[in-house]
Amino acid sequence: MTKVVALISSGRYRQEQYEDVANLLRGHNTATNDTHKLLLQSLTLDFADLFAADNPPNCNICRAPKEETALCFGAVLGAASKSPGKHDFAGGFDREQFLAACGLDSEN
Numbered sequence: 001m002t003k004v005v006a007l008i009s010s011g012r013y014r015q016e017q018y019e020d021v022a023n024l025l026r027g028h029n030t031a032t033n034d035t036h037k038l039l040l041q042s043l044t045l046d047f048a049d050l051f052a053a054d055n056p057p058n059c060n061i062c063r064a065p066k067e068e069t070a071l072c073f074g075a076v077l078g079a080a081s082k083s084p085g086k087h088d089f090a091g092g093f094d095r096e097q098f099l100a101a102c103g104l105d106s107e108n
């Protein structure tokens, strides 16, 4: 079974839920009918969007969410930063791993 990694989860959904949904969707990934395939693909992408919105990457320095546009206070306080004043976003829901776990290629 492919692991779906979420380093930081502050949202509604947890690692176990990502894996359960991925396993359910993967179980239906045997369709030979094009309509069924498209529907399954669309549903999988919707789940990926839902989980990604719920658990975005956070700044490694100040924990701000990815949408944060203000300067990183960690840099102001002199904390180590790759580029001063800029957030260092990482973690969150891993969309590519989720799609792979569902049996979809990342380009879908």
Ligand SMILES: [Zn+2]
Pocket: 059, 060, 061, 062, 063, 064, 071, 072, 073, 074, 086, 087, 088
């Ligand atoms: Zn920051």
